[in-house]
Amino acid sequence: MSYTGWIILTASLVGLSCSLIGVFLILRKMAMMADAISHTVLLGIVVAFLVTRELSGPHMLIGAVIAGLITALLVQWLYQLEIEQHASIGIVFTTLFALGVILISTSVGNAHLDVQHALMGEITFIPWETITLPLIGNVPEATALLAIVLIIILISIIAFYKEWKLTSFDPALAASLGIPVVLMHYLFMSLVSITTVASFDAVGAIMVVAMLITPAASAYLWTDKLSVMLVLSGIFGVISAVTGYIIAARIDTSISASMAFATGIIFLISFISSPKHGLVSKYTRPSISSLR
Amino acid sequence: MWSILYSSNFHWVLTSTLILGAAAGMVGCLAYWKKQSLMSDALAHAALPGVIIGFLLIGEKNIVYLILGAAISALIGAFFIQWVQSATRISEDTAMGMVLSIFFGFGIMLLTIVNRTAGGNQSGLDSFIFGQAASMVKSDVFTMLTLAIGVIVIVFVGFKEWKIYLFDPSFAKGIGLSLKGMNVVYTLVLVTTIVIGIQAVGVILIAALLIIPSVSARYWTDSFRLMISLSALFGGVSGVLGTFISAVGNGWPTGPFIVVVAAFFFVISLVLGKEKGILINYLERRSQRKQMLVTPSPSIINVKGGK
């Protein structure tokens, strides 16, 4: 495949994985938790690197999952100590992220990891670092990692669809029915972490938040059905990724940033013109309260 | 390596991070009680495109214009968050996350273009991401100091108004305080603190300087006045120590060090704090348990009372 082809494929995989996970993120009201995890994953990667001296996929995934779970646990712990949830999130992720940045800029050095890269991603480098897979041949490592993560996400969502739905909508009932709500929560946090870390190379710590929540939020304005919302969100994610690439190529700027920007454009369009919940509908349809 | 510590410029830088930390600590208390800790994070990220546009329009790094640009774009971000959550069923934290990441993305798009056209990192705008206090020159410091002191004065002068505005808005309205007016002043003070902090701490971590000291202060006092003073103290000391440490290394970013120092104070407060600190709680619980073992259980008392 061509260089551009790999980049577009990688970007689309990022868009798809993130936007699927994002649907449950916003329904569980955990958008800012995703922001937190996307930052702390950096520390996980740095520590994994310091321990193994290798920047390979599996190490990074494990480091990221541990960092993500620690973030979730710490936030939960501070919350139980009566610190308001937003403040808990703010304390945990800024501190862990700061530690990650300090480690990078002082000890690890610029040779293997640099802050700029971690923050903004460098999708243009991705096609250069390939691995050879049986049957498929030479594939960029980051792309292969993303494909694996996407498969994990798809399997988890399809296999536990009704459990995700119920624990997101009514955790109390779920628990009374014997569904392990807490376990599902941490499983979900792990999924967010691996999605984030797999997308890290391509889009970096902050733009991944846009990929995670904006397509899902846009889809939320178009439909009242969870399955449709998932499909729409996935489509929006891929469109944002491709559009972002085109914009970046046109005006010669950061691809990841343009992808984040493109999610914003899709949201703006949805916000204005969605027939169900958009601004336009406010004027063309009678309000819901008068329907009741 | 240590020579920088003696330069007069560095003294100015230290002064500015001290005052900045104090201002952020005070405003952080307001944000804490308004339950908007993460709002500061969203607004800080949203300020980035404004900084770059300010630079593009003026063509040089004039801090007044950069701050102006940052303030405008942060305010637009705040407006969007408010609008999206009131006009649709999208929740506040989703709206914040979107504004945060999309505005930041837009800022990076612009920054990449600026860096390319200005030839490498000549513009020095990169330091806005993690903060580079040491790169500030005296005129920057003066602007920052003026604004930070302005913020401190506003919090200080309107102290009792802030108090009722935060604790009991409906009562505040009842006695004729304009909530709308207070909201405007609050947003302005918050945005000003954020944008002046950007240069020293960077857009990503400035929120920490607002959140962490105020929560730390909470562990030492129940009085709002004392909480604000303590938070200012924690913020100021973190600012100075963090700047100091980062100046030791070559090109070390200031922001992360300030945050880690602030987090250190937080952990100490969390464990040792005299209000609800972990240690105090543990000791109280232990003595409670001992008491429970000594006194008869409530059911026995009930039986006696029934006779």
Added chain:
Amino acid sequence: MSKTVLKVENLTASYRKNYVLEDVNFEIAQGSLTGIVGPNGAGKSTLIKTLLRLHPPITGTVDFYGLPFKDAQRVIGYVPQRGSVDWDFPTNALDVVVMGLYGKIGWLKRPSKAHKRLAYEALQKMGMETYANRQISQLSGGQQQRVFLARALVQDADFYFMDEPLAGVDAATEKAIMAILKELKSYGKTVMVVHHDLQTVEDYFDHVLFLNRTVVKHGKTLQVFTKENITKTYGGNLRIHFAEEESHVVHPL
């Protein structure tokens, strides 16, 4: 006396370090319809949540049908407070009712046609079948509560816990819900309901549990729903209630 289906002994629970339940003891007989009443902050919701292990107890034992909760879970149904969920969730009324069956459907399986039919019948019973495909945020408060009730019915449990099912609903819904509760009782099912309206207690429940951090009084409504017990539970500031209720509170025992 019919058989005891719930036995609570020495139950204590705290919420954020404050004891909200202390030394709670009571027994519930099969087929009873019990109203849990008490002032705000008396621990009514916490009691239910603690019984269902949604909230950790500090001490005490809870036996359902002589078994620990885990073994009896299958036969216990729960209706949370209406305000505890986000009604903007992208789903419709029928789907919410099907959720009541998730425990029975089991892991890795999807709801079948039969499950959906069961859910539809439950909606019918609550007079909600025309709203089956309606997005849940477009239902009125009363309609939302009926959907919750339908979801409980579909669980086909033996023992139901309901948290304020009558709060903020219209008169028609209140009537429909009470009819269903009486019907459940007639099948020998046991129901415990957190209730806030003292005026309707006598009409609705055959047992009352007065709760204020501990059980103040528990027994047959006719015997324990007295002015004295109400005062004991709510403290002295309930004059308004008495003024209205004086006439029908005092029954010959």
